[in-house]
Amino acid sequence: MLLHLEFESNIPIYKQISNQIVVGIAKGDLVEGEELPSVRQMASDIGINMHTVNKAYGILKQAGWVTIHRKKGVLVSTNLKAQEDYLFLGALRDLLEVSIAEAFLRGIKKCEFTKLIEEKYNEFEGGIS
Amino acid sequence: MLLHLEFESNIPIYKQISNQIVVGIAKGDLVEGEELPSVRQMASDIGINMHTVNKAYGILKQAGWVTIHRKKGVLVSTNLKAQEDYLFLGALRDLLEVSIAEAFLRGIKKCEFTKLIEEKYNEFEGGIS
């Protein structure tokens, strides 16, 4: 899977990496058990420091998006750390509040917003159907 | 309008301030033309530095959420800087992609996600009805 990094972005590189891997899993570009490049390999490919990749992998490992074996290397996983739905949705609500407020005040209709959500969901659901 | 700041949050204070003011406008707690406290006053009330508030106001001014008059002070505005809907929605799409991917992989159903959006929209629409 190709990573598209923007080095002038205000989003940290390690966050861009971990984000795109999670999205890659949702899209089906990365499948359970698939091996990811080593920290040194990916760092070399991208042209960044090893520790930046290591931080991204550490975040993914922490959340359960990858498992790391001495033998097999870094493997894609969907064995997520348990988190109650209401906690996840609560955090999501907080995250979305400002964006929804801005959209509302800009005259974006409710259905336009939800349509955007549904389209992205379909991108993911299409990957496993 | 009361601000609820979390000083241990990873979200900068100035961002928490500007976010909550935008949400306050959407909820109808702040209305067009309403005067906001001066940078020194708000800083004093909250117990933070003047420049932190000034940075928040600067962001709001930049986007068009407030206008600043020598005479009248800092006024709530909804005279937003022109931005094409497709640009706003494109940025929104990027912002939501990871959250939607996570929700999808956690088994949150599409309708649960959109329901969350609709509920927040209703909070805002209720404020002006």
Next chain:
DNA sequence: CATCTGTTATATATATAGTATAACAGATAA
């Protein structure tokens, strides 16, 4: 005149992000 306003400038302290170099222990292959 005194006071308040937004704004700007400068300085400092701390945290974060990214890089650089090095080392360790486990696994792998020659």
Next chain:
DNA sequence: TTATCTGTTATACTATATATATAACAGATG
């Protein structure tokens, strides 16, 4: 065994972001 690769950890450095502190300026107000 030797050599190489793995994730991991440690240390150090630079750059940037965040927040604070102090000061000053020009416009407006009473």
